[in-house]
Amino acid sequence: SVLIVDFGSQVTQLIARRVREAGVYCEIVPFQSAEEGLKRLRPKAVILSGSPASVLDEKAPGVPKTLWDAGLPVLGICYGQQVMCSALGGHIEGGLDREFGRAFIEIERSSPLFDGIWAEGTRHQVWMSHGDRVTQIPEGFAVIATSPGAPFAAIADERRRLYAVQFHPEVVHTPDGGRLLANFVHRIAGLSGSWTMAAFREQAIADIRAKVGSGRVICGLSGGVDSAVAAVLIHEAIGDQLTCIFVDHGLLRQNEAEQVVELFRGSYNIPLVHVQAEDLFVDALTGESDPEVKRKTIGRLFIETFEAEAKKIGGADFLAQGTLYPDVIESVSFTGGPSVTIKSHHNVGGLPERMNMRLVEPLRELFKDEVRALGRELGLPEAFVGRHPFPGPGLAIRCPGGVTRDKLHILRQADAIYLDEIRKAGLYDAIWQAFAVLLPVQTVGVMGDGRTYEFVCALRAVTSVDGMTADFYHYDMDFLGRTATRIINEVRGINRVVYDITSKPPGTIEWE
Numbered sequence: 001s002v003l004i005v006d007f008g009s010q011v012t013q014l015i016a017r018r019v020r021e022a023g024v025y026c027e028i029v030p031f032q033s034a035e036e037g038l039k040r041l042r043p044k045a046v047i048l049s050g051s052p053a054s055v056l057d058e059k060a061p062g063v064p065k066t067l068w069d070a071g072l073p074v075l076g077i078c079y080g081q082q083v084m085c086s087a088l089g090g091h092i093e094g095g096l097d098r099e100f101g102r103a104f105i106e107i108e109r110s111s112p113l114f115d116g117i118w119a120e121g122t123r124h125q126v127w128m129s130h131g132d133r134v135t136q137i138p139e140g141f142a143v144i145a146t147s148p149g150a151p152f153a154a155i156a157d158e159r160r161r162l163y164a165v166q167f168h169p170e171v172v173h174t175p176d177g178g179r180l181l182a183n184f185v186h187r188i189a190g191l192s193g194s195w196t197m198a199a200f201r202e203q204a205i206a207d208i209r210a211k212v213g214s215g216r217v218i219c220g221l222s223g224g225v226d227s228a229v230a231a232v233l234i235h236e237a238i239g240d241q242l243t244c245i246f247v248d249h250g251l252l253r254q255n256e257a258e259q260v261v262e263l264f265r266g267s268y269n270i271p272l273v274h275v276q277a278e279d280l281f282v283d284a285l286t287g288e289s290d291p292e293v294k295r296k297t298i299g300r301l302f303i304e305t306f307e308a309e310a311k312k313i314g315g316a317d318f319l320a321q322g323t324l325y326p327d328v329i330e331s332v333s334f335t336g337g338p339s340v341t342i343k344s345h346h347n348v349g350g351l352p353e354r355m356n357m358r359l360v361e362p363l364r365e366l367f368k369d370e371v372r373a374l375g376r377e378l379g380l381p382e383a384f385v386g387r388h389p390f391p392g393p394g395l396a397i398r399c400p401g402g403v404t405r406d407k408l409h410i411l412r413q414a415d416a417i418y419l420d421e422i423r424k425a426g427l428y429d430a431i432w433q434a435f436a437v438l439l440p441v442q443t444v445g446v447m448g449d450g451r452t453y454e455f456v457c458a459l460r461a462v463t464s465v466d467g468m469t470a471d472f473y474h475y476d477m478d479f480l481g482r483t484a485t486r487i488i489n490e491v492r493g494i495n496r497v498v499y500d501i502t503s504k505p506p507g508t509i510e511w512e
């Protein structure tokens with residue numbers, strides 16, 4: 001495996017994804033835990049991430065000395081390059097021109113790092129983002145690539161297998177960056193690239209069996225991909241020792257609840273308790289318009305309902321959850337103070353503590369796209385596995401203001417038409433998330449000979465890599481016109497459609 005030491009870069013997770021795409025297992029640890037990570041994981045290679053920090057600061061984060069004595073191949077990226085150079089006797093300077101964005105590097109000499117991608121004497125696009133830079137490299141190192149702003153764009157001590165780049169190979173703006181990282185883990189560290197979803201599935205099943213033994217497991221289904229994949233995997237491991245509880249809050253999209261029940265009972269034969277709790281949730285939400293109170297109400301009711309059902313079943317030893325790796329990674333923060341909560345996304349945060357059960361979290365090591373790959377591996381239908389992300393509080397946060405059955409009914413129809421048009425136009429996979437929002441605003445319209453006074457529907461579609469930042473999707477106007485006409489013609493209660501052209505930041509993806 002590979003250990004990635006995180007110094008707080010925004011894009012550290014992308015390093016991990018690229019390494020895993022190369023079929024090599026890796027974990028991220030905050031720099032403070034690097035020593036512990038080395039002992040626990042016994043990695044075959046180490047990658048040092050970028051950082052908003054400066055190595056010139058007195059309290060600059062670094063790595064333990066033991067790393068340099070371990071004889072492991074190390075790749076330093078950006079700040080990681082500076083950490084490597086300052087630890088091994090090079091020199092860093094700040095206050096020079098900052099280099100930010102697209103840059104071109106020139107390959108000075110061939111290196112295993114560039115094998116099969118970049119030949120000596122050629123020029124290539126990379127992504128730079130740094131203030132400080134290396135001005136003198138440590139002994140034993142040679143320059144393997146340069147750029148106008150960074151004479152030490154890439155350096156190597158091939159004998160000790162130490163490599164460092166000033167640019168960011170992990171981001172898409174460095175087009176060959178994934179292959180560079182693959183070279184590092186395959187050719188330099190000698191790792192085989194056999195970490196596939198098929199291998200993960202086998203291992204996960206063995207782990208679940210070993211952990212659970214003859215115990216009983218309950219698993220909450222949300223209707224989303226993560227909990228479904230977790231449940232199918234656990235069922236494959238322990239069969240009917242698993243019972244799933246699907247708390248149907250009535251806030252899912254059109255036909256989704258039925259699809260989940262059909263998939264689990266029909267296709268997989270997994271024991272499933274379907275709790276139809278729409279009345280409970282909608283009644284509690286009617287008249288409540290504060291987004292955070294809405295989220296908290298849904299979270300609380302979910303936990304209470306789930307708990308009551310689990311009691312009825314009785315005798316379960318384990319609680320299964322579809323926790324993903326991004327929820328587990330400890331983040332490195334340099335801001336000091338507490339960060340501001342924009343939205344409380346932790347829908348059912350308190351569940352494990354309250355239930356006082358042992359946890360089974362078979363997806364803890366996976367990124368979202370890996371969970372999708374595992375879902376495919378387990379035979380889940382593509383239309384289910386490839387679905388856009390959907391928030392835990394569901395349509396409740398897409399009905400700004402109070403939620404009513406009527407509004408949910410209207411919103412569901414508009415949303416279904418919108419998604420249908422997107423699929424027909426072949427755009428579904430190009431978009432990160434698309435949905436309709438039913439605004440609590442009525443406007444005047446004219447249909448036939450009559451005056452109408454009905455709700456406004458907003459359409460939203462964004463592209464994003466991780467949901468942290470997003471750009472609105474640039475549809476052509478014909479698509480929007482066609483979709484708006486269909487919604488207004490087919491959905492009673494909507495007489496106007498608008499398109500949201502806000503990016504994130506400053507907007508958020510959802511409206512609440």
Ligand code: XMP
Nearest residue numbers: 343344345389390391392393467508509510
């Ligand atoms: P925002 O609106 O914060 O959304 O830009 C970023 C991503 O998170 C989803 N989202 C939620 N997911 N519970 C969830 O499980 C929530 O309360 C919640 N609010 C937003 C949103 O759909 C997008 O994918």
